[in-house]
Amino acid sequence: MNRALLSLFFYANLAIVLAIAAYRAYLYAAAPDASALLVRQIDRIEAVAAEGGPLRFAVVGEGNNSIGMLEREVIPRINASDVDFVVSAGNIVSGGGEDKYRSILQILSHLDIPYLLTFGENEFEEFGSTRFYQRFGPHFYSIALPQARLVFLDATGRTPTDWQERWLRDILQSGEDRPVIVFVGHPLVAPEHETLFEPDRGAWSEPDDRDRLLDLFDRLGVDMVISAGAATYSDQVVDGIRHIVTGGAGGFVVNDETSFYHYLDLSADRDGIQADLVRIDTAPTPLAQRVEGLWFFVYSLFYVGWLNFLAIFSAFVLTAMYLYNRLFRERRYYPDYDLRVPVDPGRPLRIVMFTNTYLPSINGVAVSVNRLKTGLERQGHEVLLCAPSYDDQRPEAGVFRIPILISLGAAFRLANPFHRQTWRAVREFQPDVVHLHHPYWLGSLGLRMARKLKVPSVFTYHTRLEQFAHAIPLPGALFRNVIAHWLVRRFANRCDEIIVPTPITRDYIHLIGVDRPVHVHPTGIEVERFRQRNPTQLAELAARFNPDGRRILVTIARLSKEKNLDFLIAAMKELKARQAPPFRLLIIGDGDERARLTSTIRDAGLTSEVRLVGSVPMQDIPAYLALAQLFVFTSVSETQGMVILEAMAAGLPVVAVNATGVDAFVQNRRTGMLTEEDLDAWTDAVHALLVNRSERQTMARAALEEAQTHSIERFAADIVRVYLIAIGAWERAGKEH
Template identity: 70%
Template sequence: MTRKLLAFVFYANLAVILVIASYRLYLLISAPNASALLVKQIEEIERVAEAKPGAPLALAVIGEGNNSIGVLEQQIIPSINASGAQFLVSAGNIVSGGGEDKYRALLGTLSHLKVPYLLTFGENEHEEFGSTRFYQRFGPHFYSLSLPQVRLVFLDATGRTPTDWQERWLRDILKPDDDTPVIIFLGHPLVPPAQETLFPPDEGAWSEPESRDRLLALITKLGVDMVVSAGAATFSDQMIGGVRHILTGGAGGLVVNDEASFYHYLDLAVDKGDLSAEMRRINTAPTGLARRIEGIWFFIYSLFYVGWLNFLLIVSILVVTCLYLYNRLFRARRYYPDYALRTSKLPHRPLRIVMFTNTYLPFVGGVAISVERLKTGLERLGHEVLVVAPTYDGQTDEQGVLRVPTLGGRSNLIRVANPIHSGTWRTVRDFEPDVIHIHHPFWLGSLGLRMARSLKVPAVFTYHTRLEQFAHAIPLPGALFRNVIAHWLVRRFANQCDEIIVPTPVTRDYIRLIGVDRPVHVQPTGVETARFQASDKGQLEELRDRFNPDGRKILVTVSRLSREKNLDFMIAAMRKLKDRGAPAFRLLIIGEGDERRHLTDIIRDKDLTSEVRIVGAVSGDEIPNYLGIADIFVFASVSETQGMVILEAMAAGLPVVAVNATGVDAFVQNRNTGILTDEDTEQWADAVHGLLVNARDRRELARAGLEKAQKHSVEAFSAAVAEIYLAASASHEIERVSTHSARS
């Protein structure tokens, strides 16, 4: 239960992260068309000021308005609306960041104002690529507004606009002999606050001593009356060089509600050339102690929260990270095989087995053939089998096969069966399986795992396919799928099953290496040796007349025509054989797939139309006859978990030349049961050439290969898998009893 709960929490938070990330992407894509909003605000302010040129002018000023807990919206703005202020000025940092969601939130906050507003471009407005958003939504980063009562100047203190340009601009617009009061707004203080703050004030374009002193001297020379800045969660009011410097940072940010840091805003008034400023403190709690506690909480909250979505995102990321680390550091892992004897107390009896596979006959492929042989072998042993597989064009009705309707395309390689088809659940439930055997770690395989859990029966998983070799067929970045996703998918799925079957020891090592800690059994798919030796002589003659009328040596391969089968490599090696004057040969490629046109073009371009022939799809019953007319079986795939067609060729008495890779080395011992080479066309062509000219080597390799193949009969394979089913049942039974005892 604990593990399920942790998994639920993990995936719930992962879902939160994905939803928020998707929402952010949506905000980015669907940005509103609002632009130059400050133009309208300035026009309204000018209309108010010019209506009564000689009347006093009142404005409210806030700084550090990036308030994450609603104080700005719920208390400061209503107070300003009721104060008689004719407009609002932000001295900077009214947003918590320059992201699209922050600017949208700001528009929502400003909509609560009953008066127009002006904004100073500060560091928070600038970060997260916010400069462009500010410019598009509101206006330029530095600007000025001349009213009959006062001149307001807004500087860009972020460093985005060069300071020498802005200083030159100040000299142009301000005259020392002008009697109109001048107030400059900028996003960081030019002088340190009068009292010490928990965090140092923001730094910006004029923070360096030389730059600061130059601007201070300039504003004194130009007759500036007041500088109002943000950049620290405090209030400070000082006279420097005859200029009043006010630092206001009480509209949000990291306010801690003590004597140095508290919520507030400024009331500024201009009356007949005189400037007055009064700080208005906002008491958010009724008592000093309550304000202190509230301040601490708001401070901690503000450290994490920069909007409720971001807060949720941060918490979810922390939860996911903690659960991941807990899983990596504290969950027990079994790095060695499980030697516990899982023997059933029940006598051996016929089993009812359901197999889930994403590919099946009439599609010809390794997994489909393996499932069909296992089904046949188990039925001969008296077990009852139901195969759940996709529908195919040209399929025949077969006892014990449930065809699931497919969705979308009609590709034979990838058949997307309907995972919510009601008939599937009903048929499997009515079948009352003892065990569910899954042959793919996704789609119908995932359905099979869910049904095993629902029906409380063991799940056995056979790892057939090296998923990372199919990166070219997946709509994801190839390296990401090949190096991360494929292995994660196999590990996650396998660890949810009761028993794992792999075809070769190398595959077992891979399964362990990626972190699978369930019991693993090495069990190659069996081959019907007798069937591959019983060829029809009449059909053999017919095939020779059709494919080898000129008496060449016949090479044959059986392979799906897809990229991971490495057929381009094989065709390139055929060109080398022809160039070096090897004995007359012809390669028959048996199989069908999406790469047929591509391979046909290569054969034509390399002038191999006489030496290489794509036969196409051939029924399983006909394969032994094609092998019977051949002299050598060739193979180049490096994506196999088990080279089943190699075992079939050995059963047919053919010598084998293959690229040394997983799934091949389990059956082909170099220079004993076949020849293995590196993935090098020269080496591979040398090996084929050697067998073409040496009949004795062909006979010896064929004899040893046949002996090897005879050890892997379908009967022995099916009986071994049935024992694994019983072991899974025993393990499942032990786990169920121990769980019941623990709950009791």
């Protein structure tokens, strides 16, 4: 089957399952206001009975939410008869779910006369007892009419049997001068004929319990017991009490001499009870009747329980597709050693990029994308960068701004993926390759465009999504351990080439199951820009942030939870407690944690030692780094940590928590110090470099030397080679097909 069609089928079934789950949640949250409906029904019945004369009513059993039989055959016949009301002997619903109760309310609305319901096994299951109680009334009750007394028992076990038996003794007198009819949800006496399915069992099914109740009926003068609980008709007298089992108002019947569609027509007055069977035959032959019975059952299943059926079917389809994918899809567990040769088109490339974030927002991805764009354009290539729009954005050649749908400050801009002008701009640009910088939203849009335009797609893995679980409205462990990795794997495997900034990130990409070619290329930096010094600007910054001549530590980080700034502040508190040389930490960056971090700094007594500088223009970053003697970094969520390379280019040794995105650039005890995420060990490293000027200077020189190998020009050239490899592979694949 075509892969795209298979994918569409998979997501269609997934959408069905999710939609049904949402609908189920809606049913529970938006239950109808109908309550105590039996009270109004009893008032209407008592009004009719008060007129005198025999009381005539119909009795149905095993309605089972039947549309074909109960709603379309039984109810119209009852409405056309002269009965005063109708009684369900039990199981008028096929289950106790919210959808079943909503359906039966709709069916009962077709009645022209009042009704009474017996609480049976189907009404009870799936937490249905509460729904029955709220919508209709109590599970057991009695109606004393001039012509007869009607008693409804709860045979499900929901109400204790000894309580109900005590209640019966209270309301019934042995000398009752009117007939007594008891309705109970399961048969107390086995039906006369063997049934296809075993009758329902309930609270009085055990022999001792049944005999005790029947003996109580005999002593209290009960005349008739009517039960549901079996798809049959049975009428027999046992110990002077007439027992009728009626189960033909819906559900599955065999349509033979003992199991057929029917209802009872009863007439009661003080002289006694007359019960007549009303058989419903709608098919001309026995075979047609049996087929009809099966059809009515299946029809009701689909009509009332179709959501259950659809959910189960879709779940099976999803499971089957998953197993097929796991068992039969060919997988590549070793690297692809096919010769991947870059092609030379003989002209500059046209490159389209898609990113969910860009300048003026200051973050690692935005800066990395900007540097790549700059480097590519310096080499003569044409770039069209598609990015969200910002309120304070500046015009920039080669940047196409997409209107946003949702804005939560500068850090989160949700661009409109349906913007038609975006499609038009990309088509008119006629790209040779599409470069994607996020595995979702605009990244997904760019991937669709690449496929539509039949050009290769390249994906750069910038961000450890699992570290943002705190910002996602899903269970943290679920997103962190499953969804984030699934999202990256699924997206990356649909692209042609993958770029990562460090070897350890490449290992992660392979570990989660990405089988596409992976290239390691860290983002370049403008080394010379970080070596430039402006004495006037340095003097101004020193007067502002270091008037008392302390040793300056600096870090650059967004003020958000994943940057681990609480650890950094705790280390500064420990450093102060150790009476280290006077120091001041400048934290450059802004974010949604600013207010909380300000309070944390104040509560720790560090208002003189730690300053939240806020967001700083990119062109001023070198000056702030030149002011410092040491760069500190505690984030554990980086894929690269470009600010570390920038600090090294400025000639600063680095003290950092050993984590991905850091260990690729900081060589422990050569360009800086790496420790575990341990407060004492990390503070020790900072303290050691603060007091050892010679070691600081040695590491500073090594850091600068390392940084000079990561220029923007080299970075751009490496990425162009990946583009040419992707184009070559795409062209070869096209020729093979």
